[in-house]
Amino acid sequence: MIAGFGDTGLLVAINLGRDFDIVGVSPKPCLVSGQELGMRLTQPRLWKQDYLMPFSRFRKLDGVRTLQGLVTTIDTHRGTVTAVSQDGESQAEPYDALLISSGVSNGFWRTNAVEDFDTINESIDSTSRKLLQAQTIAVIGGGATGVGVAANLATRHRQKLIHYFFSESQPLPGYHPKVRTHVEKHLRSVGVILHPGHRAVIADDFQCDRFTTSPVQWSSGQANFNADLTLWAVGKMAPNNQFIPPDMLNADGFVKTDDFLRVQGYNNVFAVGDIAASDPHRSSARNWGYRLLGHNIRAHLQGRDSDMKRYEPPQYRWGSVYGVQQNGLRVFQPDGGSFRFPGWTVRTLLFPLAVRKMIYKGVRKA
Numbered sequence: 589m590i591a592g593f594g595d596t597g598l599l600v601a602i603n604l605g606r607d608f609d610i611v612g613v614s615p616k617p618c619l620v621s622g623q624e625l626g627m628r629l630t631q632p633r634l635w636k637q638d639y640l641m642p643f644s645r646f647r648k649l650d651g652v653r654t655l656q657g658l659v660t661t662i663d664t665h666r667g668t669v670t671a672v673s674q675d676g677e678s679q680a681e682p683y684d685a686l687l688i689s690s691g692v693s694n695g696f697w698r699t700n701a702v703e704d705f706d707t708i709n710e711s712i713d714s715t716s717r718k719l720l721q722a723q724t725i726a727v728i729g730g731g732a733t734g735v736g737v738a739a740n741l742a743t744r745h746r747q748k749l750i751h752y753f754f755s756e757s758q759p760l761p762g763y764h765p766k767v768r769t770h771v772e773k774h775l776r777s778v779g780v781i782l783h784p785g786h787r788a789v790i791a792d793d794f795q796c797d798r799f800t801t802s803p804v805q806w807s808s809g810q811a812n813f814n815a816d817l818t819l820w821a822v823g824k825m826a827p828n829n830q831f832i833p834p835d836m837l838n839a840d841g842f843v844k845t846d847d848f849l850r851v852q853g854y855n856n857v858f859a860v861g862d863i864a865a866s867d868p869h870r871s872s873a874r875n876w877g878y879r880l881l882g883h884n885i886r887a888h889l890q891g892r893d894s895d896m897k898r899y900e901p902p903q904y905r906w907g908s909v910y911g912v913q914q915n916g917l918r919v920f921q922p923d924g925g926s927f928r929f930p931g932w933t934v935r936t937l938l939f940p941l942a943v944r945k946m947i948y949k950g951v952r953k954a
């Protein structure tokens with residue numbers, strides 16, 4: 589059973605292969621990736637080609653059963669989960685091994701709302717249209733999402749004023765210092781107006797899940813800021829843990845995992861991705877945690893627990909921050925370096941070979 593069939597749950601299913609009966613539960617009928625919000629907002633058509641895909645397009649998911657709905661309970665004594673479908677019908681599903689990969693809800697781009705494909709598709713377009721109608725845009729939040737949105741807006745819409753606010757002296761806490769400096773320079777070079785040292789006042793009942801138009805106030809003491817539209821990427825996220833037994837969760841509501849990405853205290857329950865408290869950065873979504881779990885769950889189900897591998901996270905965060913740009917795709921490394929896939933390789937090698945063939949092991953044409 590895979591509870592949460594997003595970026596990582598889907599990849600674990602692909603890596604487990606066809607020797608098992610796999611059931612994935614997802615509120616969406618398709619992969620809706622949480623990656624590259626900047627591209628999603630500024631080039632929605634292109635973003636959808638790579639990050640919005642019906643499950644039926646993944647060759648290795650042939651034979652995998654998907655249930656559209658939400659997991660509502662886990663019964664570890666009986667070895668079952670209960671899933672409730674869109675029409676309110678509830679269904680108990682037995683498991684030999686359970687993977688929790690339910691991620692987090694964050695902003696308007698990562699939700700656990702049960703939605704159909706057309707609704708998801710249309711809301712991606714309408715959100716983009718709404719943002720691009722604004723002339724002066726404030727982006728708040730120093731993480732990769734905020735940087736990506738600010739950079740993509742400034743690069744593609746040079747006539748707009750993009751004001752970028754973050755609370756530290758540089759964006760990207762948790763990334764290598766060299767990466768932080770590199771990104772700061774890049775943002776300036778594309779015309780983003782940087783506002784370090786700004787901490788916004790956020791009302792308790794505001795989930796940062798929509799654009800706002802009222803002036804932004806700062807608890808760090810600066811004057812209010814007026815933008816046509818403000819996008820909030822402050823990491824006000826909520827773990828999707830409503831169905832997870834409390835003893836599996838740490839004080840912040842994330843799943844406690846051991847070195848093998850197994851839930852502490854349970855030998856047949858595993859967790860990966862943004863919900864898993866695997867390391868301080870909760871980085872198992874992007875360090876091949878899904879590959880490791882393909883191996884570890886297989887080892888467990890075949891009675892070879894001693895063959896499980898340990899998850900070894902790097903000290904610093906890494907990955908793409910801007911998404912695909914005209915000159916290619918830059919990937920920052922944990923040691924502070926970076927490399928760029930040149931523009932011509934993105935559509936000829938990177939997506940068709942590295943992503944679709946190697947990571948997803950085969951994707952059918954749309």
Ligand SMILES: Cc1cc2nc3c(=O)[nH]c(=O)nc-3n(C[C@H](O)[C@H](O)[C@H](O)COP(=O)(O)OP(=O)(O)OC[C@H]3O[C@@H](n4cnc5c(N)ncnc54)[C@H](O)[C@@H]3O)c2cc1C
Binds near residue numbers: 700
């Ligand atoms: C191949 C790959 C490359 C990446 N590259 C980068 C990068 O370059 N830069 C970067 O910053 N990050 C990168 N990331 C990481 C990425 O930003 C996120 O960390 C990742 O999308 C989180 O995946 P997830 O599966 O934990 O969550 P999600 O993709 O959000 O999936 C969780 C799913 O579970 C569903 N769900 C919630 N509640 C329930 C429930 N009760 N029952 C059933 N389902 C539920 C959610 O609705 C969602 O569909 C990468 C990730 C991957 C896999």
